[in-house]
Amino acid sequence: MSVQIDVPFTPAPSFRSYLILVTAFGMLIPTFFFAFMVFAITDGMGGALAVMAGIFVMLAFAGGIWAYLYYGTVHYLLTPTEMTWGRGVLWRQTGIVPYNRITNVDIIQGPVMRIFGISNLRIQTAGYSANQLAEIKLQGINDPEPLRAVIMDFVRSGHPVAAVTGADVAATPASGPSQAGQAADAAMLVELREIGVVLKRIEEKMQ
Known part of the structure; x- marks a missing residue:
């Protein structure tokens, strides 16, 4: 698909x-x-x-x-940061799963599903994978491999690879250290230097 x-x-x-x-x-x-x-x-x-x-x-x-x-009630949506789903006839259910919580995506296809040419995508997240349970399932997917590739690419790098999967997204530059990450590293380096100075003073007093 x-x-x-x-x-x-x-x-x-x-x-x-x-x-x-x-x-x-x-x-x-x-x-x-x-x-x-x-x-x-x-x-x-x-x-x-x-x-x-x-x-x-x-x-x-x-x-x-x-x-x-x-x-008629089942629908799914992929965004650059999360996936959403909705379903239910009498009791409506909706959910949002950020990509940074997803740990694995499995493709499930039983014998009857094989006859109809469909599969389910079982989405495991950090809170559910320990029990081998799926937080959500994308049901009735006739070509699951491209969809799984898009989701897992979001999980790994934060942006999908559109060339193979056909995902209609704009290309983003290669990921590198963010400004926030650089600021945090700089602050940590300053703190380590201050700790080093204090330890050196303590050592001088003990001599």
């Missing part, structure tokens, strides 16, 4: 179909639970199967509607 800075982007269209399919099949678990309860009460396999089929159709339909709506 072509990554553009300060331009929101959404998951691949195939992610919607993936969500609908996975959500629908995920309804099998509560369906079997309700069917088992009916079978235990009525002691009849036919009634349990009929209830199971009805519940599955109802839950699969509701799950498919939710997945369809959920896809």
Whole structure:
């Protein structure tokens, strides 16, 4: 995918179909639970199967509607200093992750996701990586390598490399010591010299 800075982007269209399919099949678990309860009460396999089929159709339909709506709420944004995300149908969630907190970006692709040609990017940060947990996931990315390259380049150097990834950002000069960093080094050097003078005076008095 072509990554553009300060331009929101959404998951691949195939992610919607993936969500609908996975959500629908995920309804099998509560369906079997309700069917088992009916079978235990009525002691009849036919009634349990009929209830199971009805519940599955109802839950699969509701799950498919939710997945369809959920896809329309997911969006991501890369800026020169941080990445933001938002999603949620009933309960809206948004977040901001500065690049200086990111420690690693992993690409995750399961067998079903491979069929749909999509992957997830798992973003690990300093506060989460110790437990091998992801603070956020960029879901439904059809070409994850360029996106990961842009994010990791921000993490390493503070500006992306647009030549390979297609990121639409202005080139920045090679990083060097900032003026603030130089001032801090100079102040530290002065303090060390003063400490040296004090230690020399103490040594002279002890002799």
